Amino acid sequence: MKLFNAQQIYAADKSTIASQQITSDELMERAAVQLFNWLHLRLQGASVKIHLFCGIGNNGGDGIALARHLQDHGYNIGVYVVNYSKTRSDDFLINLDRLKERKVWPIFLEEGSALPEVGRDDIIVDAIFGIGLNRPPAAWVVNLMRYLHKSEALVLSVDIPSGLYMDNVPKEEDAAVKANYVLSFQAPKLVFFLPETGIYMEHWEVLDIGLDQKFLSELETEYRLIGKNEVLSHYLPREKFAHKGTYGHSLIIGGSYGKIGAVVLSAKAALHSGSGLVTAYVPECGYTILQTALPEAMVVVDVDKKNISNIDFDISPKVIGLGVGLGKAASTVKALSDFLSENKIPLVIDADGLNILSENQALLKKMPAKTILTPHPKELERLIGKWENDFDKLKKAKDFSKKYDCIIVIKGAHTITLYGEKGYVNTTGNPGMATAGSGDVLTGIITGLVAQGYEPLEATIFGVYLHGKAADLTVENTGYQALTATGIIDGIGEAYLDLFKTPEEPQVQNEQSEQ
Numbered sequence: 166m167k168l169f170n171a172q173q174i175y176a177a178d179k180s181t182i183a184s185q186q187i188t189s190d191e192l193m194e195r196a197a198v199q200l201f202n203w204l205h206l207r208l209q210g211a212s213v214k215i216h217l218f219c220g221i222g223n224n225g226g227d228g229i230a231l232a233r234h235l236q237d238h239g240y241n242i243g244v245y246v247v248n249y250s251k252t253r254s255d256d257f258l259i260n261l262d263r264l265k266e267r268k269v270w271p272i273f274l275e276e277g278s279a280l281p282e283v284g285r286d287d288i289i290v291d292a293i294f295g296i297g298l299n300r301p302p303a304a305w306v307v308n309l310m311r312y313l314h315k316s317e318a319l320v321l322s323v324d325i326p327s328g329l330y331m332d333n334v335p336k337e338e339d340a341a342v343k344a345n346y347v348l349s350f351q352a353p354k355l356v357f358f359l360p361e362t363g364i365y366m367e368h369w370e371v372l373d374i375g376l377d378q379k380f381l382s383e384l385e386t387e388y389r390l391i392g393k394n395e396v397l398s399h400y401l402p403r404e405k406f407a408h409k410g411t412y413g414h415s416l417i418i419g420g421s422y423g424k425i426g427a428v429v430l431s432a433k434a435a436l437h438s439g440s441g442l443v444t445a446y447v448p449e450c451g452y453t454i455l456q457t458a459l460p461e462a463m464v465v466v467d468v469d470k471k472n473i474s475n476i477d478f479d480i481s482p483k484v485i486g487l488g489v490g491l492g493k494a495a496s497t498v499k500a501l502s503d504f505l506s507e508n509k510i511p512l513v514i515d516a517d518g519l520n521i522l523s524e525n526q527a528l529l530k531k532m533p534a535k536t537i538l539t540p541h542p543k544e545l546e547r548l549i550g551k552w553e554n555d556f557d558k559l560k561k562a563k564d565f566s567k568k569y570d571c572i573i574v575i576k577g578a579h580t581i582t583l584y585g586e587k588g589y590v591n592t593t594g595n596p597g598m599a600t601a602g603s604g605d606v607l608t609g610i611i612t613g614l615v616a617q618g619y620e621p622l623e624a625t626i627f628g629v630y631l632h633g634k635a636a637d638l639t640v641e642n643t644g645y646q647a648l649t650a651t652g653i654i655d656g657i658g659e660a661y662l663d664l665f666k667t668p669e670e671p672q673v674q675n676e677q678s679e680q
């Protein structure tokens with residue numbers, strides 16, 4: 166699914182109005198009817214007080230139009246215009262008149278106005294700012310947002326929580342509304358998925374307002390949301406006459422004394438993701454551990470007992486997963502440097518492999534094209550430097566990706582894969598994955614997919630999806646706390662089966678977090 170920016174949404178508005186020969190007011194009416202239906206279906210005429218806080222632009226217009234439908238159906242409403250500017254949108258004014266025709270007179274809130282009483286069992290409709298926010302809201306509007314938050318009433322935000330930008334993060338933490346539900350028109354917004362802005366909502370849902378599909382389908386977007394539909398189109402079926410050689414040989418290089426488990430996890434995940442053969446390259450102390458824990462894997466040992474000190478093997482893997490449990494011993498850094506100078510085999514680099522690159526930036530130029538890097542936030546910071554906010558992080562990571570021709574996986578609640586100018590936002594996964602070794606599993610899955618013949622970018626996007634899906638399926642039986650990295654590996658098979666089990670579900674709603 167595409168994630169549109171504000172300009173693209175405004176352009177789609179225009180195109181819809183032209184191609185469907187409707188007025189902008191009719192489009193707003195569609196939005197309001199969708200909002201009303203959503204609420205009415207759930208409230209069924211309940212007498213709960215609904216407070217609608219409406220700005221003076223089109224987001225406010227949506228709120229005012231919704232108020233009219235609620236009034237027509239006998240709901241108990243309070244309507245407030247948050248009068249933050251003298252410039253009102255035409256459709257806001259049209260809808261304000263329609264409301265007044267019904268003898269509903271909104272209360273205008275300005276700086277210093279007394280604020281209406283809002284009970285904790287009431288409902289707040291937040292239609293103050295939409296995607297048109299382009300500067301920080303005035304202090305008195307931020308005060309109002311704080312006041313709404315304190316009320317503990319259920320908050321429904323129209324399109325986007327007011328105070329969130331489409332391409333920036335709020336300057337102050339409480340300068341945006343915290344929504345229980347966001348009812349977003351046509352498509353979710355990128356900010357719903359970033360750690361600094363995703364926290365402003367618990368759930369989001371998409372309301373289809375019938376924007377020009379042809380126009381939308383022809384738009385190129387910087388970011389895409391990745392769900393089952395997107396990964397299925399890349400799935401490589403298994404062939405009847407295949408043999409293990411068909412599906413590639415993965416080599417996992419890593420481990421140090423006390424951290425051999427990381428290699429076990431990666432190698433096991435590579436096998437479960439479908440790699441035909443898997444070999445682990447570990448310090449000598451890892452030999453018995455690997456052969457015992459993972460009989461399916463082959464093992465090649467380093468000359469050193471405790472650390473990798475000289476990467477030397479006489480097999481021809483299709484891809485190498487490098488860095489899990491590696492440590493940063495001086496001999497390991499030298500081994501990695503020597504190895505990268507010679508190596509032409511595709512790489513997936515994680516953990517201390519990344520840390521060694523960060524501390525020896527000259528090595529970055531030695532990575533083969535389209536090397537896949539899988540940093541968690543701290544490792545990313547070491548690679549690309551500090552960032553001001555999530556948007557700055559994305560920009561810096563993209564610059565890095567272009568400079569070194571590499572794929573960057575920004576791991577987190579919604580992992581984002583970046584390559585050049587494009588970003589792919591994952592939708593699977595859960596907080597149970599915040600557990601030791603889950604990253605090692607991801608490295609193994611992606612390595613295993615490259616081994617099977619997936620292109621590096623496809624392998625990464627698909628691998629991140631499968632990893633999260635495996636965890637989502639396992640967590641149903643374990644709960645968040647008891648989910649382990651091994652549990653994620655155990656779910657990989659089910660995650661594959663799930664691809665074909667249920668019909669393709671559109672990405673139209675999401676719960677940010679449960680429990």
Ligand SMILES: NC(=O)C1=CN([C@@H]2O[C@H](COP(=O)(O)OP(=O)(O)OC[C@H]3O[C@@H](n4cnc5c(N)ncnc54)[C@H](OP(=O)(O)O)[C@@H]3O)[C@@H](O)[C@H]2O)[C@@H](O)CC1
Nearest residue numbers: 178193222223224294295296297298299300301302324350
């Ligand atoms: N296709 C769709 O999805 C449809 C979308 N629709 C709805 O339209 C919404 C977008 O509406 P919108 O463009 O009128 O902008 P909105 O957010 O209401 O802001 C209003 C104005 O406020 C101003 N302003 C900005 N920042 C400010 C600040 N800090 N303090 C004070 N003023 C500030 C700025 O004007 P400026 O002052 O810069 O001239 C801005 O234009 C969208 O979210 C959705 O709800 C539906 O109606 C139909 C179909």
Ligand SMILES: Nc1ncnc2c1ncn2[C@@H]1O[C@H](COP(=O)(O)OP(=O)(O)O)[C@@H](O)[C@H]1O
Nearest residue numbers: 541577578594595596598599601602603604605
């Ligand atoms: N709250 C969360 N929601 C979804 N996924 C998460 C969450 N926390 C962590 N993850 C995922 O778990 C993995 C953790 O990786 P990493 O931090 O490298 O773990 P480790 O170093 O222990 O192997 C990443 O794939 C990340 O996206």
Ligand SMILES: [K+]
Nearest residue numbers: 294323325327
């Ligand atoms: K809003």
